[in-house]
Amino acid sequence: LGAAVGGSPASDGGVGPMTFSCHTLDKATKAKVTLENYYSNLIAQHQERRQRRQRLEESLREERITEEQKSEKRHQHAVRETEFLRLKRSRLGVDDFEPLKVIGRGAFGEVRLVQKIDTGHVYAMKILRKSAMVEKEQVAHVRAERDVLVEADHPWVVKMFYSFQDAVNLYLIMEFLPGGDMMTLLMKKDTLPEEVTQFYVAETALAIDYIHKLGFIHRDIKPDNLLLDASGHIKLSDFGLCTGLKKSHRTEFYRDLSQVKPSDFSNPMDSKRKAESWKRNRRQLAYSTVGTPDYIAPEVFLQTGYNSSCDWWSLGVIMFEMLIGYPPFCSENPQETYKKIMSWKDTLIFPPEVPISEAAKDTILRFCSDADTRVKNIHDIKALPFFQHGVDWNHIRERPAAISVEVKSIDDTSNFDDFPDVDLKISTAGSLQASNKDWVFINYTFKRFEGLTQRGPILK
Amino acid sequence: MGKTRGRRSDRSDGTEQKLYLQLPLLEMRVPEPDLIFLTDLPGGLDSKEWIASHTIGFFEHINLMYGTVSEFCTPSTCPDMTGPGNRQYHWIDDKGKKARLSAPQYIDYIMTYAQKSINDDTIFPTKHGLEFPATFESHVKKIHKLLFHVLAHIYHMHFKEVVLLQLHAHLNAVFAHFVEFNLRFHMVEDKELEVLDDLMVALKLTPPKQSG
């Protein structure tokens, strides 16, 4: 196999057309991507290091301490920076983490509770199979995830510490949120009371607003991606991987709707049966690579473009599900759901047998409406009728959560489902032959400054 | 000075048309001012740690670059390990014995040696709190010297392939970074570097030399 590369940029330097093997061309691409990435990271690291130094100097200016103490603090800072350099050099791998338990499963892999062997610190490790991602064309989105996660350092976003890869998998090491996810919570409860719903929707709104201010659109806000920390407050997980690229998020998937069998929903079920059937199928949906389109805004399916307000639609769908027990467009199959979302003006119905307040209804309808009449930002949301009483927007995270989470230890997984029959050994062998598209994952390695200084007790 | 004169008649010393000095090919993927501040030791940081992380970077990237032309660097195309100006390099083994190796063999030795050193926790400690050994500097200097031989060989024999692969701006960036780093930390001796003096001047990394 060979590919000819002709037309050299330097015409008279004796550079003529030549033939390169695909292998060489692949290596050249890998070299390009690696180097470009290396230097842009080096520049970013340089700037971050300068900012850390500036922050130190600012805080020293404010503190009333002697020059001697100041220089001691500068010294400690430099020591930490040096440790950080070493951390980046260290070859972090799967073997540095002891797997404790599988706590979640997604379309491209699973999430485990792990303990870093040398420090004893507990983390959540998300494992993504490269082959599945290349197949499903998820690769462009890995980068997006890396970028936002490195930047995001905020109470509303799951904190990321390290990432690394081997020939088979990508690994993301993030803070472990012992409270479980909103999907699991919603499956345990029939519905949530209005005050509880108000709390979760308000917190999720602040979280979404935060990532919008960073310049990101999530596009796949769903209960699975709302995690609960040890005190029961919301954090957003999962940027990028799920951003509208699952089958169920693509229009092509729905192009041929003729094969869709008319579903049971043609003879309407009562809301109780609907909720039961929804909850029965829900977990399977979460694990499938097809995914569920239930929370996706109608304009995201269209080629005409969308903006950050699509995330507010998803929040409206979640709020409906919290109060009613199932999301408004749920159906037996994704095609049917898609049809319902596209004709939401007829299908968004509040079942009379599950009474909710007018304020709640009005609020849902301001989230789930045409993009131009929909709420646009946190300012609009604070003005909605449902939030007029009982939300302390500025201190909501510091106050007790609506439902408190019970966590007995840093590695307590009682808020997660059981995944009994899984092998804790991670298969990195088998397809040891790295894909020749491996360079697409080059961006996928980072280590976080604080990662080094986090130390916890060794368990067991 | 060059140890042995080359036997290749088509490249008689001094008059060779160096492709890598041609103006359109002097692009650099990373602007030079960036490379300067990127190599400066940030205040207070441990210089060994700084040198270690750069050395690993240079090893990985020069290895990557050589990998893209290795298909064209065979015992028959490159029976000797050469650099510009027909500089010849001889491998010196553990016992101090000189060996004449083909370029691919020589480079394979270099990369194996560098990889082994970098992975050796007693030379490049990765664990928290472990000190660098007293011999760290001599190890690192040797790695830099050998990596420079690889750069010299790529520029001398394989720059054409690099250009066709559209990688010359990347190679120049790696070279410039290597040189900038060297200007600060003096890893490689001038008599090694001189074979690419003209490129350093052309890339404006160093001022032109006064004397000939």
Ligand SMILES: Nc1ncnc2c1ncn2[C@@H]1O[C@H](COP(=O)(O)OP(=O)(O)OP(=O)(O)O)[C@@H](O)[C@H]1O
């Ligand atoms: N940091 C974390 N701490 C605790 N549990 C987590 C964490 N991250 C994920 N989980 C659990 O794992 C489940 C699956 O994780 P996640 O949604 O990130 O993966 P995914 O389903 O593969 O992503 P996608 O949304 O692309 O399908 C979550 O619903 C949650 O229960």
